[in-house]
Amino acid sequence: MALRCKSLITSFAFLAMTGCTIIPGSHFEGIEPGNQTTNLEQELEKVNIQIIDSSLISQQKNARKAVKPISSLVGVNTRDYQYKLGVGDVVTVGVWDHPELTIPAGTQRTAEFDGFKVQEDGTVTYAYASNIPAAGHTISELRKDLVTRLARVIENPQVDVKIVSFKSQKAYVTGEVKQPGVYPITDTPLTLIDAINQAGGLTEAADWRTVTFTRGDKTEVIKLEDFYANGDISQNRLLQHGDIVHVNRNDKQKVFVLGDVNKAGSVKLNRYGLNLAEALSDSGGLNEGTADANGIFVLRKSNVEQTGVIADVYQLHAKNIAALVLAEQFELQPHDIVYVTSAPLARWNRVISLLLPSIATVDSVDDITAN
Structure with missing residues (x-):
């Protein structure tokens, strides 16, 4: 099945490249079609293709399962915490x-x-x-x-x-929280999670996955979602004087739905996540007349330096009710690309429709010449 999918993807890419040469001015100078095809086949060897089935859904759920109880004071050293006086106290x-x-x-x-x-x-x-x-x-x-x-x-x-x-020490919470401001460091330990809560929590526009934490000249990314969703208490921090917690906007938290759907474009993820069924629905659904229900792909970029894989590609066979249930359970990640292919007949018709204007132009020229 993986070999068949790779062949299908290779065919799409090859047709896309050769199709560009049909349109005047679309040829890339210095790149020969043969080289493009060879390079493409080599790159596709680094693509990991999986079928979206119950086994894959189970793997996703296990990966998201919380492994430890969540507590804002666990994972940071509060046992020996003692407030030290400062000027102004x-x-x-x-x-x-x-x-x-x-x-x-x-x-x-x-x-x-x-x-x-x-x-x-x-x-x-x-x-x-x-x-x-x-x-x-x-x-x-x-x-x-x-x-x-x-x-x-x-x-x-x-x-x-x-x-x-307590006047001498303070931490700062900025960005997309309901009450950004300056929060005092007191004799009660103040953690990063506590500070966000004191600031009223995240706004609807907040990036709930990560926040930036700055201490002195060092800034690190705190994986907030790993703390809340997976109980990763190592993401919490005990705040000190001058620390800055910044919550970014979620403008980049989106997926892209392309191909044979009624409304191609980007779909935003909210803090509760986004599944494949929701993404397709928000894009107006599949084009019933031309879309191939077996050709729904999710492309996800991978860390090629660590895994040797350029991208993970997931395919959904959506011609039955069970597949729709799987789509509802398949969680998407930011920057995923959902691509819906067209049925073979529709693809052939599209190629013909591209050629018809050229044929019509040739017919017109022939008519003028004949007269």
């Missing part, structure tokens, strides 16, 4: 049994207003303890330093230190 300090060292909460004042801000030099100043290093330190380290200093004037001080305003 505000802390409050309370000392048990020493109300004179604890600022009482005012009815019209906030904890942030009454708190102690980490200054530009990275220090915090408190009673009996001036210029305590804070920036780059955890809250536990600040508390320990504060206890040591207060112990000089207070016996066994019981100190409580809390962060009441």
Whole structure:
């Protein structure tokens, strides 16, 4: 069957090349038809052809099956996470049994207003303890330093230190999310998935398959779909100050439907995917008078450097109800090309229709000459 399909494809390509020579001015200079045919046959040896059947559908489903449970905090190191203070953060300090060292909460004042801000030099100043290093330190380290200093004037001080305003560190979520903006890094670990959720999730125009993640001068592509659909927790990231998460548009997420359909063109994939039946339906369906129901092909580019295969070609025999069920279950990928061939008689008629204008022109010239 694969050999038959390759022969069919070779015939299509050969006819396309030789057909070009029928039209004036369509010949490619410097390329002989014989060379084109030889090169084409060599390239087709690198094409992997498969029939769309229940076995292939089963392979697709197994490949998409999630292998691990999904959690936004799994796959990133949050167990040892500790927030480190920075310039602009505000802390409050309370000392048990020493109300004179604890600022009482005012009815019209906030904890942030009454708190102690980490200054530009990275220090915090408190009673009996001036210029305590804070920036780059955890809250536990600040508390320990504060206890040591207060112990000089207070016996066994019981100190409580809390962060009441996180101002020093932030991450950015941009692009196609519902609420793009700046999101603070706090004492609660913030992952890439959490940040997207806080930004309201993806918009309808978002590329749900990948996002770009930038830290410093390094940018990487995060496979978002692998996380959501397949449970690949390695795609998650624990965000740090200055990280940028950008969600692109899905303009390039489309397939192309060509050949003998009623409305050839591109069809967009949505975030829930697109199957072969939907793509054909969105293209107006097959041309019932001329299309070959056994000639529905899906061409998918392959990584030739890794696999040695230029493209994977899938063929659907759509002359029975079972085949339509298979088409509904065959998931397409971005940049797939769906091509519907014409029936042999229709192809012959098309060749004749191309030749008729030339024959008519010759007949007219003969008539003029005869007169």
